[in-house]
Amino acid sequence: MVVANFICHKHKSNMNKFKKSKKPIAAMFASVAVTALMIGLSPALYSADTKSDALQSQTNSAPAQTNSVTLEAKTPAPNIVAPKTPLTGAELYSIHCNRCHPERYPTERTGAQWKTIMLHMQVRANIPVKQANLILQYLQDNSGR
Amino acid sequence: MKMTLKANRWMFGLVAAACTLGMTLTPCASAEVSDADFNALKEMVQKLANQMQSMQQTNLAAEQAHEKDLQEIQQLKEKLAETRQMATNAEQKSIEAAEAQQLPPRQPLDEATVNHNFMMLGDAEIQFVKASGQNAAFEMADFAPVFLYRAGDNILFEAGFDTTLQNGQNAAGTHDSGASTTFNLTFAQMDYVMNDYVTFAGGELLLPLGTYSQRNAGWLNKFPDDPLAVDALIPESGIGAELLGAIPLGEDGKFINYSVYGVNGPSSSDGFGTAGALDLGGNVGTTSSGANANLHTDPSGGGRVGLFVPFPYKPHYDVEVGISGQSGQWDDAGNYLWTAGVLDAALHLGPNFEAKGEFIETQYGSSDKGLVRQQGWYVQAGYKLAGLNTEIPFVNNVEIVGRYDTLLNAYDSGNATFYNTRRTSVGGIYYFTSTLLFEGDYEFYESNDPGQFSNQLVLQLSLGF
Numbered sequence: 001m002v003v004a005n006f007i008c009h010k011h012k013s014n015m016n017k018f019k020k021s022k023k024p025i026a027a028m029f030a031s032v033a034v035t036a037l038m039i040g041l042s043p044a045l046y047s048a049d050t051k052s053d054a055l056q057s058q059t060n061s062a063p064a065q066t067n068s069v070t071l072e073a074k075t076p077a078p079n080i081v082a083p084k085t086p087l088t089g090a091e092l093y094s095i096h097c098n099r100c101h102p103e104r105y106p107t108e109r110t111g112a113q114w115k116t117i118m119l120h121m122q123v124r125a126n127i128p129v130k131q132a133n134l135i136l137q138y139l140q141d142n143s144g145r
Numbered sequence: 146m147k148m149t150l151k152a153n154r155w156m157f158g159l160v161a162a163a164c165t166l167g168m169t170l171t172p173c174a175s176a177e178v179s180d181a182d183f184n185a186l187k188e189m190v191q192k193l194a195n196q197m198q199s200m201q202q203t204n205l206a207a208e209q210a211h212e213k214d215l216q217e218i219q220q221l222k223e224k225l226a227e228t229r230q231m232a233t234n235a236e237q238k239s240i241e242a243a244e245a246q247q248l249p250p251r252q253p254l255d256e257a258t259v260n261h262n263f264m265m266l267g268d269a270e271i272q273f274v275k276a277s278g279q280n281a282a283f284e285m286a287d288f289a290p291v292f293l294y295r296a297g298d299n300i301l302f303e304a305g306f307d308t309t310l311q312n313g314q315n316a317a318g319t320h321d322s323g324a325s326t327t328f329n330l331t332f333a334q335m336d337y338v339m340n341d342y343v344t345f346a347g348g349e350l351l352l353p354l355g356t357y358s359q360r361n362a363g364w365l366n367k368f369p370d371d372p373l374a375v376d377a378l379i380p381e382s383g384i385g386a387e388l389l390g391a392i393p394l395g396e397d398g399k400f401i402n403y404s405v406y407g408v409n410g411p412s413s414s415d416g417f418g419t420a421g422a423l424d425l426g427g428n429v430g431t432t433s434s435g436a437n438a439n440l441h442t443d444p445s446g447g448g449r450v451g452l453f454v455p456f457p458y459k460p461h462y463d464v465e466v467g468i469s470g471q472s473g474q475w476d477d478a479g480n481y482l483w484t485a486g487v488l489d490a491a492l493h494l495g496p497n498f499e500a501k502g503e504f505i506e507t508q509y510g511s512s513d514k515g516l517v518r519q520q521g522w523y524v525q526a527g528y529k530l531a532g533l534n535t536e537i538p539f540v541n542n543v544e545i546v547g548r549y550d551t552l553l554n555a556y557d558s559g560n561a562t563f564y565n566t567r568r569t570s571v572g573g574i575y576y577f578t579s580t581l582l583f584e585g586d587y588e589f590y591e592s593n594d595p596g597q598f599s600n601q602l603v604l605q606l607s608l609g610f
Contacts, residue, residue, distance in 0.1 A: 085396075086396035086397075087396065087397060087398050091398075091460055092398065094460040094461065095398060095455050095460055095461065095463060098461060098493070098496060099360075099463070099465075099491065099493065100360045100361065100365050101364075101365050101609065102576065102579035102580070103579065104579065104580075105579075112262045113262060113264055115262065115295065115298075116262040116263075116264050116293050116295040116301070117264070117266070117293070119293075119295055119299070119301045119336070119338070120266075120293050120301060120303055122338070122344075123301065123303075123336045123338075123344060123346065123389070124351075124359055124360060125359075125360060126353075126389055126390070126391050126402040126403075126404065126451070127391055127400070127402070127453075128341070128391040128392065128393045128400050128402075129338065129340075129341040129342070129390075129391075130341060130393060131391075131393065131398070131400070
């Protein structure tokens with residue numbers, strides 16, 4: 001809406017003016033595109049490995065982390081906030097799949113089929129890869145075979 | 146010594162004499178047994194003899210029975226041995242059969258899913274339409290297969306088609322005659338997941354102008370037909386390349402997603418910049434003469450940025466908003482721009498309520514009408530009656546839906562006039578299963594376009610697969 005109105009004010013109904021205003025519009029969309037691209041690429045370039053490693057270590061050390069949380073809860077340390085529990089694959093499945101269509105049962109497909117479908121859905125719904133992988137893991141763990 | 150031998154001889158003689166007397170005197174003694182005693186004795190002996198004979202016969206019968214029993218026992222033993230052998234053989238055969246029929250062990254997921262995979266998904270719809278002023282009709286609304294081919298972990302090729310039937314015309318063009326099948330390629334794109342945040346897609350892309358074209362078309366929509374503005378104002382697909390991805394914001398499900406793309410873009414049906422010549426669906430990169438060329442100078446560029454926020458600790462409660470746009474030349478000379486901007490939003494309040502909508506505004510320069518500005522929007526909502534927790538049969542499978550949509554300033558080149566259309570749709574969905582659903586709605590039209598549809602009833606049976 002904002003974009004459209006901006007363009008409208010710029011162009012009005014004068015053809016010549018409209019011709020002249022081509023570059024600002026193109027520049028505006030280019031800037032949006034570049035901004036979006038940078039938003040997308042910057043985490044991949046600078047923090048992808050760090051986040052990936054963090055998640056990996058979090059997964060590997062889950063029991064120890066649970067213990068530490070218990071200890072923190074018993075220790076009077078008001079400034080320490082217990083970390084939020086990451087959403088599980090089942091929860092993400094519940095959140096995302098129902099947004100566009102009735103949920104499909106995991107047993108409807110094989111593990112390999114779910115992998116293909118989730119790759120399709122990941123692109124179609126444009127959801128984060130890690131969330132898609134968690135959903136895939138849930139579907140495969142409960143798949144027909 | 147001699148005295149001893151003499152004494153023995155005397156004693157031996159005495160013994161012999163005594164024996165001789167005994168033997169000779171005994172018959173004399175027996176002669177004294179009376180006849181009665183003898184007969185009694187004889188009778189007793191006779192009885193004993195009979196008993197003996199009877200016992201011998203009994204014994205013989207017992208021996209015969211015993212012999213028979215032994216034979217039967219022997220036969221039973223043989224049968225038992227045979228049975229055991231058969232059981233052993235059967236067990237062996239069953240083991241062999243089980244081994245032969247045993248399914249391959251479940252493979253670890255990584256091994257089972259790393260290979261390529263081919264699938265067909267899609268949907269099919271059958272409609273019954275009764276528009277006021279028209280005869281009611283059944284129609285094969287759509288058969289839309291989607292083919293997926295996954296090559297490894299992060300490469301996917303996907304293509305979707307729309308198959309529809311429509312009457313043909315007689316040779317004079319005066320009346321419908323025969324029918325033709327239209328088989329359209331809706332999209333065909335290769336997706337390559339480069340990393341967690343960037344995916345490349347190329348081919349005929351479903352454009353992220355709003356979310357309807359990508360996520361709501363076909364059986365996914367809660368109405369049998371598309372919003373007016375989506376059909377009339379923006380292209381569904383375009384030939385080009387796209388970068389897209391999503392960035393999580395924390396661990397509670399929030400994320401931002403983005404898409405940037407370049408496509409050939411809309412074109413002019415006659416090459417000139419007249420307002421009625423705008424063609425949103427052409428310009429696929431190969432001309433009718435076979436040349437590989439864009440119909441205008443530069444391709445169009447566009448993109449979308451969206452924000453998805455699930456409500457904390459409430460699955461099925463979420464909101465998504467997005468802004469998207471596309472701009473580029475559309476006439477052959479490249480004198481005029483076509484530009485579209487779309488705002489989209491979707492809201493889920495629990496598993497039973499959904500509302501979504503889009504606002505679309507486009508404008509393009511033209512040689513005859515100047516800047517043509519068009520607009521349209523839709524908002525729709527659905528509520529599944531399962532949320533009422535009633536025990537009434539079938540009610541839990543029903544969803545009631547409503548939609549309001551507009552198309553403003555649509556240009557009719559035939560009449561060189563702009564028209565406005567508003568439509569209100571109310572109806573419902575009955576879910577036979579999660580993929581087989583019956584949709585029905587009544588649509589009320591309000592339009593100054595004489596060629597616009599009148600009010601109509603649309604019933605549709607949809608199957609997603």
